[in-house]
Amino acid sequence: MQAALALALLFATLGVGPVAAADPAPTPREEVVSDISTREISIQSNFNGIEILIFGSVDFSGAAVPGKDIYDVVVVLRSPDQAVVARRKERMAGIWVNGIGKIYPTVPGFYAVLSSRPLRAITSDETLKTLGIGLNNIDFGRVTKSGPDEETFRSTVIRLKEQQQLFQEHDDGVAFVGRSLFRASVDLPVNVPIGRYTADVYLFRDGQVVSKNQSTLEVTQAGLDRAIYLMAFNRPLLYGLVAVLLAVLAGLAGWAAFRRE
Amino acid sequence: MFQIYLPIAELSVNLLVMLGLGAAVGFLSGMFGVGGGFLLTPFLMFSGIPPSIAVATGANQIVATSVSGAMAQWRRGNIDFRMGSVLIVGGVAGALIGVALLKILREAGQAGLIISLTYVVLLGVIGGLMLNESIGAIRRARAGKPASGRKPGQHNWIHGMPLKLRFPRSRLYISAIPPLVIGWVVGLLTAFLGVGGGFIMVPALIYLLRMPTNVVIGTSTFQIIFVTAVVTVLQATFNHSLDVVLALILAAGGVIGGQFGVRAGQKFRAEQLRAMLALMVLAVALRLLFDLVLKPSELYSLSPLLAGA
Numbered sequence: 001m002q003a004a005l006a007l008a009l010l011f012a013t014l015g016v017g018p019v020a021a022a023d024p025a026p027t028p029r030e031e032v033v034s035d036i037s038t039r040e041i042s043i044q045s046n047f048n049g050i051e052i053l054i055f056g057s058v059d060f061s062g063a064a065v066p067g068k069d070i071y072d073v074v075v076v077l078r079s080p081d082q083a084v085v086a087r088r089k090e091r092m093a094g095i096w097v098n099g100i101g102k103i104y105p106t107v108p109g110f111y112a113v114l115s116s117r118p119l120r121a122i123t124s125d126e127t128l129k130t131l132g133i134g135l136n137n138i139d140f141g142r143v144t145k146s147g148p149d150e151e152t153f154r155s156t157v158i159r160l161k162e163q164q165q166l167f168q169e170h171d172d173g174v175a176f177v178g179r180s181l182f183r184a185s186v187d188l189p190v191n192v193p194i195g196r197y198t199a200d201v202y203l204f205r206d207g208q209v210v211s212k213n214q215s216t217l218e219v220t221q222a223g224l225d226r227a228i229y230l231m232a233f234n235r236p237l238l239y240g241l242v243a244v245l246l247a248v249l250a251g252l253a254g255w256a257a258f259r260r261e
Numbered sequence: 262m263f264q265i266y267l268p269i270a271e272l273s274v275n276l277l278v279m280l281g282l283g284a285a286v287g288f289l290s291g292m293f294g295v296g297g298g299f300l301l302t303p304f305l306m307f308s309g310i311p312p313s314i315a316v317a318t319g320a321n322q323i324v325a326t327s328v329s330g331a332m333a334q335w336r337r338g339n340i341d342f343r344m345g346s347v348l349i350v351g352g353v354a355g356a357l358i359g360v361a362l363l364k365i366l367r368e369a370g371q372a373g374l375i376i377s378l379t380y381v382v383l384l385g386v387i388g389g390l391m392l393n394e395s396i397g398a399i400r401r402a403r404a405g406k407p408a409s410g411r412k413p414g415q416h417n418w419i420h421g422m423p424l425k426l427r428f429p430r431s432r433l434y435i436s437a438i439p440p441l442v443i444g445w446v447v448g449l450l451t452a453f454l455g456v457g458g459g460f461i462m463v464p465a466l467i468y469l470l471r472m473p474t475n476v477v478i479g480t481s482t483f484q485i486i487f488v489t490a491v492v493t494v495l496q497a498t499f500n501h502s503l504d505v506v507l508a509l510i511l512a513a514g515g516v517i518g519g520q521f522g523v524r525a526g527q528k529f530r531a532e533q534l535r536a537m538l539a540l541m542v543l544a545v546a547l548r549l550l551f552d553l554v555l556k557p558s559e560l561y562s563l564s565p566l567l568a569g570a
Contacts, residue, residue, distance in 0.1 A: 045266045048273075083566035087370050095378075095553040096560075098370045103566055156561045190266075190273050225268040225506075232269055232501055240497030243321050243505040244490045247512060251328025254516030259333065 031059040032073070032203035032211040041188070042222030049190045054114075054199050055183045056213065072122040072204040073174045074115045074133055075184045079219070080195040081106040081141075086157050102153050105141035109193030110166050114173025114184040123207040131202070131209070135162075135169050165189040194219050269504035270314045279507065282308065283322070283514020290326065290515070291522025293538045294478075296457035296485065298323045301511065303380060303545045310507070312373040313363060317496035317503040318511070319455030320489045325512035326519065327457060327485040339479030341430035344472070345487075347437055348462070348480070351444025352451070352488035359452025360495040367500065368567050374553070379454060381550045387460060388542035391535055398532035431472045431480075439470060444484065452492045457485040 034056025041050060054075050085101035115122060119134050129137045135158050161167035166189065174184040197217040202209050221229055231239045263276040282304055290297030298319050305315035334340055366372040422436035443465045447458035462481040466472045472480070497503040526534060 043266070046264070047266060048264065084563050085370065085566050087562050087564070089557055089560045089562075091556075095374075096555075096557055097374055098562070101370055105566075153561075157563060160561060160563045190264075191271070221268070225266055228268045228505060232497065232503070232505075236498045236501060237494065239505070240494035240503060243497060243503055243508060244324055244493050246505065246509060247321050247324035247490075247493070248328050248486075250509065250512045250516065251325040252332065254325070254512075254519075255329040255332040258516070258520045 029210055030071075030203065030205070032056055032201055032213050033059055034075075034199070034201040034213045034215055036199055036215050036217050038217065040218045040220065042220050043192070043194065043225070044221075044223045045225055047190060049192075050188050051185055052188060052217070053183060053185050054201065054215075055181070056201055057182070058180045058203060058211075060180065070205060071176075072116050073176075073182050073184075074113065074119070074122065074202040074204065075174055075186075076133055076200045076202075077110070077112045077114075077186055077197060077217075078108045078200075079110040079193050079197050080108070082109045082193065083107070083141075084157070086153050086160075088153075088156075104157060107140050107157065107161075108138060109195065110188070110197070111135070111138060111161075112168040112170070112173075112186045114168075114170045114186065116172070116174040116176065116182070118171045122204050127207065127209075133202070135167055164191060166191065166193075188219075192219060194221055265506070265510075267504050267507050269501070270310055270507065272309070274308070274310075274507075276510065278308070279510045280514040283511035284518030285514075286511075287326070287515030287518025288522035288525065289518075289538075289541070291519035291524075292526035293522075293534055294526065295538065296323060296326065296459045297515070298456035298458075299380075299384065299454065299460060300541070300545060301515075302376075302455040303384075303549060305507075306373075306377070307548065311502075312376045313367050313500060313502045314504055314507075316363070316376060316453070316455035317493065317500060318508045320451060320492040320496065321503055321505065321508035322511040322515060323455075323457045323489045324486060324493060325508075326515050327482050327489065329516060329519070331479065331482045331486055334479030334482055337479070339476050340483045341428055341472070341476045341480045342483070343426070344428050344431055344433075344440060344466075344476075345480050345483040347426070347440045348444035348447075348484040349487045351441035352448030352484060353491050355445035355448025355450075356452045356488060356492045356495060359449040360492065360499055363453060363496075364499055367502075370564065376454065377549050377553055381546050381553070383450075383454070384542050384546035384549070388539050388546055392539035392543065395532045395535035395539055399536060402530070402532060428472075431470075431476055433470065433472065435470060443469070444488075447484075448488050448492075451485075451488050452495065457489060459485060 034054060037053035037055070041052070054077065056073075058071055058073075083103065083105045084107045085103050087098040087101040089096040090099045091097075113119070113134055119128055128134050131137075132139055140154065140157065158167055165187065168186070173186075174182055176182045197219060199215050199217060201213045203211040220226070228239075231242075264273045265276045265279075266273050282301075286297045286301045286304065289295075289300060301322065302315050302319040305319065306312050310318070331340065363372060366375050422438050424437045425434055426437045427434050443462065447462050450456055450458045450461065459481050462484070463477055466477045466481065467474060493503060529537070
């Protein structure tokens, strides 16, 4: 009796026993687990872009072994949002002038969506919109001065980002290896923004998300570039003074090296 | 290969191209005896550096070249420090206004346009005047007539102004107001265009103040050091648009190119040099004008939202 009580107390403190006992999972579900080939990328002067691998597997341990090809995987890799201004040049008095800008407060600096099949074949537009999956479903935030050319501007933001390889959509970017393993490789271009990236991996079955997993990736500037960048923005006065000092030294060195006397 | 990442411009450039650009402008400035900022900044813009970064970084590079030049002038006793100081006071005031103006324009997304337009007007006018003058000189030289010198010793309206100061090195006793105004205009241009402003300063000192020609270049170079230094610090502080990596690459190229330019320049007559420089200045102005007038292949642009916009 006493032993049973102690056991119950132990379970209560751990917070597991009673819950597990009272509410067993009604239907065992498959789960997706994933990771990224690297946890941190440091950008240095010689950075020329990098390919990273997002991989994972579908864990069937709780579910009946499924039939063939009933799962779809969608991977979304995105960096922190940035506020950007989109402008269109207009002709004024013969010259091309930037018109009034449209401000988009939350545009991901980088956004790549990879899937095992075309997104529309995997699930409905509503589901994609709710989850924010796909270039057309990213929430750019509330736009200032929304007008009739709203759609043009929005698709232009996407087009310009795609040109810089900062937005990517690959319908066949996720490849299954056997029944449960999958892999997706993403090319990060030379101009990737820094920050904490998230890789969301969605497991779809019959158009429904059955499991989701998230891992993170830290993209940082490193070395001298990092030091210069931080100094320029955090100690701008000192940065300016150092720049002047370096220029004076360079000038003196040039004069000393080439003077003819 | 040789790609180098510019931390503030946030783009990758070819190290050799930028060194070559610095050297080419250094060569031209050594050859023609000009600072070269009015060529460097447009060239940086042509090679894809954002205009506001080109302007700030250009000013920083000019600090290096003008220190080199001023040391040589100082050794020859060609600097009027008193006149230089007055010009600097005016220059700093102009620089403050220029940097503030640039900040406002940048936030409105119009900095590139206004910088380009100002360049087109300024380079167009100066290139046109120089070309006209040098062609006349070349014709006169071919006809065997002596070059027309300026008529010295005339008093003009400037000598009637108050706040008179003595400038012993220049043998002048004139009001401080004209040099302050000249300094102010040049300081404004330095901040706004990333130029040293020698091409305005030198004629102004010679023709308006009637300073002796031998101290004009030294004094102009001396004041350029300080005004460009102040502009560099102001741009770094208020516009965060200074890329020190780019500035140092350009300075290194410029110092080396300048040495060869001086030697190349000695092979030509002065009026031929002026005509060549005039054509070059006009070509840069035309290229900038075409970029403004021709329909751009991409009408849309994306840029990060600057604080305060």
